[in-house]
Amino acid sequence: MTAIPLAHVLMLASILFAIGFMGVIVRKNTLFMLMSLEVMLNAVGVAFIGAGSYWQQADGQVMFILILTLAAAEVAVGLALLIRLQHKYQSLDIDKLNSMQG
Amino acid sequence: MNIDFASIEMLFYLAGAVAVIASLKVVTQKNTVHALLYLVVSLLAVAVCFYLLGAPFAAGLEVIVYAGAILVLFVFAVMMFGLSVDETLHAPQSRGVAVWVGPMLLASLLLLELLFAIDSIDIQQKLTANIVDARQVGKLLYGSYLLAVEIASFLLLAGLVAGYHYAKPDSDMHSVLHSQHKKNNPRSS
Known part of the structure; x- marks a missing residue:
């Protein structure tokens, strides 16, 4: 048991998650969308660490490490795709991808 | 209070x-x-x-x-x-x-x-x-979560390969396309 109540940790996590989600929805620039995704993954990490410290188990930190590797792989692929997008369209606007008609 | x-x-x-x-x-x-x-x-x-x-x-x-x-x-x-x-x-x-x-x-x-x-x-x-502390995390990570660690390593490898593939400069892609184009209609050039 830590001094910090679990509910407050989860509140912080959900606020951060909401901010990141808002960024993904609102922004048109794909680079900002990637950054907002980072904020969201970070919020999930806060929730896991909070739960792990509440029950005094190491599982939360293990899940955090897995999230970390996921974020690293996601950023590598995402940034490479953005570099390709920039070369092709000279812009990072997500609406340019509309030509995919997907 | x-x-x-x-x-x-x-x-x-x-x-x-x-x-x-x-x-x-x-x-x-x-x-x-x-x-x-x-x-x-x-x-x-x-x-x-x-x-x-x-x-x-x-x-x-x-x-x-x-x-x-x-x-x-x-x-x-x-x-x-x-x-x-x-x-x-x-x-x-x-x-x-x-x-x-x-x-x-x-x-x-x-x-x-x-x-x-x-x-x-x-x-x-x-x-x-x-x-x-880190000791407990390490024990759990290489104990019951070993399969997850292996899958994470696969994920990182996939990220590495995909990053290399996508971020390669366009020049060799052009040359590949060009050679295919030549192969398809050899009299065009």
Whole structure:
């Protein structure tokens, strides 16, 4: 048991998650969308660490490490795709991808 | 009921507020590099939260991997985009101090908080009482979560291959297409 109540940790996590989600929805620039995704993954990490410290188990930190590797792989692929997008369209606007008609 | 301002809870709420403010700034910022600065501050604030929650190993990983490696990847990618073309034209020109004073204030707040937490004997006792240290994490990671670690390594390998494949310069792609084009109708050139 830590001094910090679990509910407050989860509140912080959900606020951060909401901010990141808002960024993904609102922004048109794909680079900002990637950054907002980072904020969201970070919020999930806060929730896991909070739960792990509440029950005094190491599982939360293990899940955090897995999230970390996921974020690293996601950023590598995402940034490479953005570099390709920039070369092709000279812009990072997500609406340019509309030509995919997907 | 009196509120103890020097308790772990208050430090946690302060770090959480810094994280929320910095994340809001990330989302609403116009300039990419300024947003990256605020993203670093947000990650550092979350690392302080981890430390106060009794997970110093996760806090260290957050600083080293997130703020150290992933953010540097972002910065390198931004350098490769050459955003002077479409982004910084619309953003206001650099105004000296005004650009970095916000992130610096938030970061120094975090530093003060961390120094206070390390300096206070009472807080240190409370923190060490309910710590989940790296030994437990390692035992669990290479014990019951071994399969997850293997899958994560596959994921990283896939990320490496995909990053290399997509970010390759276009020149050899053009030459491949060109040779195929030649092969298909050899009289055209």
